[in-house]
Amino acid sequence: MPLSVPAGRAVDLRVESVDGALARVERSLQTRIDPNTVVRKRRSVGARTARDTWVRIERRRLDKIGTQGWNGTECAARLQGIAQPEWRGCLVWRGPDESVMWRADETSLLPGRPIGTAVLGEDPELPDDWWKAFNTSLDSLAAQTTNRVATPDTDTITQDLVTESIRSAVPGDFDTTIAQWAPAHADLNWANMTGPVFCLFDWEDWGMAPRGLDSASLWASSLVVPALADRVRRERRADFASRDGKLMTLFACSKILGPDAHPQDPRREPARRMAEEIVQELLQAG
Known part of the structure; x- marks a missing residue:
């Protein structure tokens, strides 16, 4: 049974x-x-x-x-x-x-093994061809259309959810309104991609989401390996440079810094530093 x-x-x-x-x-x-x-x-x-x-x-x-x-x-x-x-x-x-x-x-079947766990503890040393295929797939996804709404962690993503999550963990009087929405995988982490040949799987929660959700999620899952987190930011720099991408980075940080987060999460300190930096950028931009 x-x-x-x-x-x-x-x-x-x-x-x-x-x-x-x-x-x-x-x-x-x-x-x-x-x-x-x-x-x-x-x-x-x-x-x-x-x-x-x-x-x-x-x-x-x-x-x-x-x-x-x-x-x-x-x-x-x-x-x-x-x-x-x-x-x-x-x-x-x-x-x-x-x-x-x-x-x-x-x-x-997948073309290779999953790269690691959702939060990676060491650099997978992926080849440049992997990063090229990764960027091609994410750019292609963002350019398409769907009536689906992303459900990261099975919660439907909305403007209210974004605002509440950020406010619960990040201080600062700045606007959290999202301007651009696009299709996203919504569960982008190292457990859902293969290497050394790139493939993205586990599509249960994909749908429309604020620009930069996937990039910020992968960055957050890379924070234990600073060089890898920096590589994610370089590869997806257009997302991270956008205002929506900054808000999605704060949204990702809120999962690490918020009231329900694990107090011993090794990503807390780098997430806190990044959140402070982004808040200053948003306040200066007005």
Whole structure:
């Protein structure tokens, strides 16, 4: 049977049994899952199949799905000019006695291994060709159109969310209004990209977002390695130089400095310094 727990209890799929969900996916997609390849994350599980594809299974509460649904990987299949896995199909079901839904998306295999964890602890020493493909994909994504709205951390991004997040962690009397919105991956970190061949995956939360969200998110996940964080800022300098990009950098800093952040996060000090610098720039610009 699929995992069944009280709806009010937080679930971490890294420790909960997912045998029932894996068995259901095998039956419905008519393939076998290689148990030696299973990768567990907090709200998702992935594994290789016997037909050389990858299946990602996610559990999400109904109140986190919203009106636009949660078919981000399926919708991303139409995007052009982006290095991403080929989408093959999906399976969706509702858990018994739960206010949650399960979704399994089957895609082609990645061209390499994920670069690291969401927050990287050492320089991956990526080749210049990787950075070129990275920039091409992000620029292509930002140039496209969609009715989807990004849901970073499963929260729909809005002007109010941006303002509240920044105000909760960054002092200063400056305007937080976003001027430019564009399509974004919305979960851009080192766990969702491959190397040495670039590929961007896990598209569940993509949609319209303030300019610079992806660049700022990747910068924040690089702060433990200063040279890498600097490289992200150089590669995406147009985003970071824009007013919206500065606000998104503060938004990323708020995740590290805010009231719910981990007090021992090693990124706190560089995030604090950057936040102070940006606030001064915004105040001077008026």
